[in-house]
Amino acid sequence: MMVRMGQASNAADRRDRRFGYALAAPSLTVLFLIILFPVLSALFTSLHEYTLIAPNFDTFTGLANFKAALGDAEFRHSAWLTLRFVIGVVLLEFVIGFGVALMLNKVERFKPVYYAILLCPLLMNPVIVGLIWRMFLHPNLGIVNYLLGTIGISPVNWLGDTKIAIWTVILVDIWHQVSFMIVLLLAGLSSLPKEPYEAARVDGANAFQCFVHITLPMMRTVIIVTLLIRFIFAVKTYDLIYIMTRGGPGVATDLVSYFIYRTAFVSLNIGEASAMSILLLTAILALTAYLYRYMRSLN
């Protein structure tokens, strides 16, 4: 009897599962078409000499496009610069974001007001952010240098100095994206159970010890997911560069996404641009896979 019941429920399960797949099939197909197809098409293109002047797949070039990309000192420079930019942006935003999230977690009154203020930059289009800051940071007519001038600081060459420009872009990116970190980390913080903290207080732990031994370990998964999402977005930074510096002065802010864009739409060399995108995708995938496995190992 038991066995037969088990079999029956198995059959029902299987029917359920099949029905589930059938329901999911349309959306899976759409996902396949809009995600996997472009990736495969880029891979195919990257193996051919495909330019917009002669848009055809007549010449198979194998790995020549990848070789050309990796042999290009400019591409390597922009990849290296992007790596440093991403680490800088993500770490700084994390530190600031976590700090603010911890403070906000304690706040009892006017929480929605703080949320609304914090979310404002996040809701803005990056192009608009870039344009606004370009005006703010105008060396002679901008408000930032004017305010600095009132306290006796001489005008800063925000976007025209090779040493300062990348930091200016990092600062603007932080202004724009830090609330993303705050919101995600705050959601994590507010879902933490209260009991461990009460127990720790009974044991005489101070606030710092509570943070290191309770908050951090319990928040680990949220932190990794937040860092991962932010990391992927940061690698794709393009709009800010396009609006604010065009990769200049010199090559000081020439991030890899903007470089790939130029290879595709200025040099019209879609084949090589696809190869570069595939390289970038591989790097991001590898890091994502590593972080994902690390996260799984924690649970």
Add this chain to the structure above:
Amino acid sequence: MLKKLLLGSVMALGFAGSASAETVSILMEGVPDTEYVKALVPEFTKETGIEVNLEVVNYAEMHTKLVPQLVAPKGSYSAIVVDFYWVGEFAKAGWMQPLDDRIKADNFDTSAYIPALMDLVGKVDGTTYMLPFYNYAMGLTYRTDLLADAKNQADFKAKYNMDLRVPQTWDEYLKQVEFFTKDGFYGVVNQGLRPDPIAMEWSNYLFANGGEYHDANWKPTLNTEAGVKAIEQYTTNINKYGPVGSASFGFDEAFNVMAQGKAYSYITYNFFRTSYDDPSKSAVVGKVEIMPVPGATPDKGGSLNGAWGWAIPKSSPNPDAAWTFLKWVESKEIAKKRALAGGSPTRTDVFDDPDVLAKYPYYPALKKLLLTSHNFAVFTYTPQLVEVLGRELSLAVAGEKSPQDALAAIEVEFTELAKKDGKLQ
């Protein structure tokens, strides 16, 4: 009976089809000259019954919107406007229809156009593909009130032992730049942003020093005395005689510095001339004039030429209607109306027209500017060359490369591109 009825109704349908107005669609950039065309279009529709649909977008979007329509066998644009940047690429890819037969059949006079513009956005290797639409050649805009000031004149004479006047040569202009830089006021403002602002502006410095991009065989001629001097002067002007940050200015930011009365001069696109007299944009109304960028000697000019041309793409759904529109919009009468509205002309007869001259007294200067202007290196890979120029010039201005090294790097890449295009053997 039934047959007749059917035939009749089919014919009726056919007539209805041809009677419903034909539409000419054109993709255009959102600039003043497009507005002047737009304002006149109802006249064309009244005359010919052809509707005109102008799709106006930002420059950055134009190329990406155009290419798919040009590659397709039947695109959606009847006519297009072509920046001189794209001429080489469009011609090489075979995207434009030759206009010579239409020009001949209709006796359209192309000799009215300023020759340099016809070379830039008209003919490619002897075949006419475009009609020059408007020019955006660069000129030197400068403060007339400062030149006329008696104290400035006396000080300048004492310092340089020459008169302070509208500069006749490039060296004289550079002395004025040095002279006017004092007490938080700048001799010059530059547009040093990568890639096209810096590349376009620097070209004037190259031409003013007597340099050119290439010789008759497309061999690059940049790493020369003229090229080195041009980079040195450009770097000095940005770092010593210009406002902080001009190494990253686009043209709007540089224009604002000039329009706020904080600089003596600015080399820029000639369509900005009208903006200086607009009180909502400028604090120096009536105090700024435009002239050709001076050359090594008074009879030579150093201005960079630039222009847009009208063309009919191979993929045009209705080339005949498109030609009717082009013929109309480029006729003397309509070109004059556009000029009177504030447009930048391309025809000599419009430049010499008494009504136009009465309204815009500085047009003789603009005409001289065009006649003495120099063309950029126009070939299939012009956009890439601009990228290379932007990068290397920006590195030189930032002091990370010597002028010689930057020019050598540009020459290497320019040579490669010219070879790839078959221009250089």
